Amino acid sequence: MQREFGWQTDPQRTSEEPFYRRTAREVKETVSGWFHEKEEDSTLTDAQKLKASRRQFEQERQEAFRRLQAQQELEQLLQGK
DSSP states (O other), rough: HHHHHHHOOOOOOOSOOOOOHHHHHHHHHHHHHHHHOOGGTTTSHHHHHEEEEEHHHHHHHHHHHHHHHHHHHHHHHHHHO
């Protein structure tokens, strides 16, 4: 696969850690980054940051649900004509 896509191994990054573990760690770091506030909030504790992230996630989820409902209602109205 490396030959197919022209990938080359980085000589500085030879690791004994299996590929799946490195990938899982990188995915975890990426996903956890989605739920962290900007670094401006460095005075907040981790628990406060987590609570704020959860609140923001819930607000965005509720807004997406409202938009979905509105879209479905509009489609029903258009089908009814």
